[in-house]
Amino acid sequence: MFIDSGSGTIVVNDSGKLESHKFAVGTILAFDDTCSFELVQKIDSIITGIRIPIQTIKEFGLCCTFEIIGTGNPSVLARAARDFVASIIVQKSDLSSISSYFIENLLQEMISGIILENNGNTVNQNSRKSIYDQAMSFIAASANDPELNTANLARELSISVRQLQREFKKNNLTVAQTIKNQRIDLATRLLSNSKMNVLSLDEVATFSGFTSLIQMRRALSERGLRHPTRIRADALNSL
Template sequence: MANDLSTKLLRPHLGAGAQKTGLVAVRSFRSVILTRHVTPIAPWEWGGALPAPLTHHAFVIAADGEGVPFGDTARAAVFLTANARVTIPWRRHADVIVGWIPPTALAEFADVAPEDATPIDDSLLVRGLTSFATTLVPGSLDPSSIGRYAIERLLVEMAFATLLDQNSARTPDRAPASLLERSRALLLAHRSEREYGTTQLARELHVSVRQVQRAFADVGTTPGDVLRRNRVDLAVELLRHPDYRPLPIEEIAAHAGFNNSLQMRRALQAEGMPSPSRLRAGEPVH
């Protein structure tokens, strides 16, 4: 795996292989790859080595809490797009985790994905992402195919939420649409949690339930409607994914954030979707 990774990721993006980037561990969760490094005291030249198109975005996370050097300061993390041209000047042996995310995995989040490099300040979201990634690599447990799928989705959604939170934090005086954007992001990130709803959303945003409801009313919808659609999208994805075929419909409903299969069936019907069994059988969605 290290040799393949060196060819496919490290050399094209950083211009160096496993040894020169201090690679110590690799974990793969479907399309998302996590690598852990003890960096040499030498710069990482992101994207400057080869003219060929680069294939992945990356989150560079300081697992040791000492920060990632960016400009004149150290940041909690740095997000690098596939097209970025950035130098990370390591001046110490740092414990670093890099989350490699293909652009297609963030395609649904294209509106918030930056075009170059984004330094990430300390926040609860970036701490959660760091803690989760640190737990995963190196790891002694080998997840099932269902587990790998779930971890992949969690990593992508946590990365998206972290980016959106960072963008919002840098422009606190934006128009009211920023509340709507942050709300949509959180509803997407928490869609698999059955207990999550408008009250929990407002609490996480530090605003009143009425403020959240008003933001959605301005665009002709409600937080509950958006959350239901998010859960329906997840349910459709799970019902059609071959790794989830062994699971009964009731468990699919739980994984998609519904209280039971009847609630999932009604949500699908409300969105004009086929029944769970027909979706699993491959009936197209119109």
């Protein structure tokens, strides 16, 4: 939930133990369906709720039933996400299936980015394993960016390329291959979604973070997957 204006208190029931937390403008509250709470807000408060898959929450380090992942001083990304959501709410015309699909994905990436920002405040204070988790989270949120590579990822995490590579090596992975695998997964999801059939193969490649259709075809082939047209056709035949 985004606290857009006003302030108040949220009382959370954690296994019978009541915990009270104050909130103000810019605070972001995350919780799953098992969380029991009571929200006490002032009259002038405006709160926007966004629902995203629980797996996305878990992938970005929020495994608790309730957690405060923002403060009263919203970041640039948090303000952008809040404004983006507000613009969608006031949108009077119906959204097309394509628009809805990409808006949903964009919102998930924005929320993931906010969580990543929050976790990033302690990346240098945690173990090296948490650096790896940070990197995996960033890749999951940004794989569709064709500019994402090992050097850029290291720069985003404020660590050296060599240090980043060491963390992945500990997990028997390379940064480049992990990014490529994430893009392959994104491409296969787009190709297998019948609502996305209006996209050309070149557009699928672009939205998946590949620089060209040839690069996407090569990556799919290296994974042992079929040609993009066959993946799309097989998905249609299974309906």
